[in-house]
Amino acid sequence: MKVEIQPDVRDTAAQLGAGVPYALKVLAGRLADDPDMGRPSGLPGILTVTVDGDLFEDCPDLSVGYIREPDRIEIRFLRATPSTEPSTDAHDQEQEQRRGQDQPADPAATAVTVREIADAWHRITHWLKHNAPDSYAALRPGAGPAAIAALEEELGIQIPVELRVLWLLTAGDDGVNGWGCLPGNKALMPLDAVAAVNRLKMDSQVHEDALNARRPEHDRITVWKATRIPVVALGPADSTSGLYLDAATGYLGRWSRYNEGPDEVLDTLVTYLEEAADMLEAPTLATRDKPGLVGGALVWGSSLDSALEHRWQPLTG
Numbered sequence: 181m182k183v184e185i186q187p188d189v190r191d192t193a194a195q196l197g198a199g200v201p202y203a204l205k206v207l208a209g210r211l212a213d214d215p216d217m218g219r220p221s222g223l224p225g226i227l228t229v230t231v232d233g234d235l236f237e238d239c240p241d242l243s244v245g246y247i248r249e250p251d252r253i254e255i256r257f258l259r260a261t262p263s264t265e266p267s268t269d270a271h272d273q274e275q276e277q278r279r280g281q282d283q284p285a286d287p288a289a290t291a292v293t294v295r296e297i298a299d300a301w302h303r304i305t306h307w308l309k310h311n312a313p314d315s316y317a318a319l320r321p322g323a324g325p326a327a328i329a330a331l332e333e334e335l336g337i338q339i340p341v342e343l344r345v346l347w348l349l350t351a352g353d354d355g356v357n358g359w360g361c362l363p364g365n366k367a368l369m370p371l372d373a374v375a376a377v378n379r380l381k382m383d384s385q386v387h388e389d390a391l392n393a394r395r396p397e398h399d400r401i402t403v404w405k406a407t408r409i410p411v412v413a414l415g416p417a418d419s420t421s422g423l424y425l426d427a428a429t430g431y432l433g434r435w436s437r438y439n440e441g442p443d444e445v446l447d448t449l450v451t452y453l454e455e456a457a458d459m460l461e462a463p464t465l466a467t468r469d470k471p472g473l474v475g476g477a478l479v480w481g482s483s484l485d486s487a488l489e490h491r492w493q494p495l496t497g
Contacts, residue, residue, distance in 0.1 A: 181215050182252040183208040188302055189258045191309070196260050199239035203231050204258065207244060211253050221245055221325065226294060226345075228325075230261065243324070245348065247295070256298050257348055259322055290341050293450065297345040300453035305350075307460045308361060314476035315361045318416075323351035323371055331371050335378055337407060340427050342449045347371065355416025356477040363456055363469040365483040366423070367416040377410040377419060381435065410435055411449070425449055463495035471495050 185208060193200040207229065211217065218227030231242035245257030308316035328347055332339045339347075352370030353360050360367025369377070381404035392400040405426070412432075413422040421436040432447045447455070459466035460478075470481035472494040484492055 181212045183212050183255065184252060185255045186302060188305055188309075189255055192258050196242075196258070197233075197238040197240060199233075199236040200242065200258075203233070203236040203239045203242065204244070204255070206236075207231055208255065211246065211255075215248050215253055218246060218248075226256070228257075247291070257322060259324070261324070293342050294345050296450045297342045297453065298349065300450065300457050301346060301349050303457035304361070304453065304460065307457070308478060311460075312361070312473060312476055312478035314356045315359070315478040318354045318356050319350045319361070320352040320354065320370065322349050323347045327351070327371060331375060334375050335409060337409070337427055339409065340425065340430065340449075342430075343409065343411065343425055346449065346453075353416060357474075358415050358417065359474075359477055359479050359483075360413070360416050361478050362412060363459065363480050363482070364414075365480050366412045366414060367418075369410055369413045369422065373413065373419070374410050377413075377422075377435070378408075380437070381408070381410070382406070404435075408433070408435070423452075460495075463497070 185204065189204070190201065193204045211229075216227070218229040220226075221228040226245050227248055228243055228245045231239075231244060233239040233241040240260040243257075243259050243261040244255060246253050246255045305316060305319065308319075325348075328339065328344055346368070350368065352373070353362075353367040355361075355367050359365040362368065385402070385404040388401045388403055395401075405428075407428040408424040408426050411423055411425045414420060419437065421434065421438075423432045424435045425432055430448050432449065432452060455468065459469060460471055463471050472479055472481055472484075472492045474488055474491050474493070479488070479492060481492070481494065
């Protein structure tokens with residue numbers, strides 16, 4: 181069985197400790213012999229396996245996620261896992277497996293979505309690492325399954341597989357000087373910000389529902405739906421507007437604290453990330469926004485401050 185390791189995973193391994201690359205190599209050998217040694221991660225098509233860091237010098241405990249295909253294995257995720265991490269508890273493992281069983285019934289389609297999100301995000305982060313290192317450094321490590329499960333419980337809905345995969349890869353963007361790495365200098369929201377914005381929007385809808393009870397049906401106002409999950413903010417420190425993912429439709433839409441009318445964005449999370457990657461890799465063909473650099477940071481032209489125009493270097497290659 182052939183085992184492939186994504187370049188970004190190798191980079192992460194080198195950052196986690198001098199012994200981690202060797203531990204990853206040993207694990208790859210074990211997976212080649214026993215490709216089904218992992219356990220369900222809560223994502224159909226994704227298995228996870230833990231590595232006891234005590235067996236290797238300068239190596240923390242590790243959680244590794246991989247895709248198992250008929251003729252190969254692809255290692256996609258790697259993170260350090262504290263020995264006290266709740267997700268290693270048997271009860272949490274049962275919960276993760278149960279969540280995986282609650283996913284849509286078409287495992288092939290779900291596996292495609294997992295691959296598309298991971299591929300698009302790896303394209304973005306690979307570009308950032310080699311062209312905008314400051315923006316790359318501002319990305320947070322991936323969230324653990326327990327953190328995502330806690331957010332899911334607070335939101336009260338099942339988090340779509342595409343968003344779960346993205347958060348496993350990175351749990352937010354701290355940005356550089358107010359610039360996020362997504363088009364429009366938007367930023368992927370940290371999980372605590374997702375929860376906070378959702379609470380505010382749900383409270384707003386509760387208020388509107390009280391008023392709707394006295395309004396004619398055609399005048400009733402909906403400012404938020406329980407299926408909406410805030411995902412992207414206008415900037416790393418912004419809480420005024422951004423994009424949400426509607427778990428019911430799979431499409432993105434715009435949210436704002438001012439509760440303007442609905443404004444659907446005809447993008448899925450997959451197409452949104454794929455287009456961002458396309459614009460970075462082929463900037464001369466970009467139509468929605470123009471990427472450029474200010475020092476070591478990615479800055480998109482649509483939200484460029486006039487005071488920075490003399491420093492901004494549009495990408496041409």
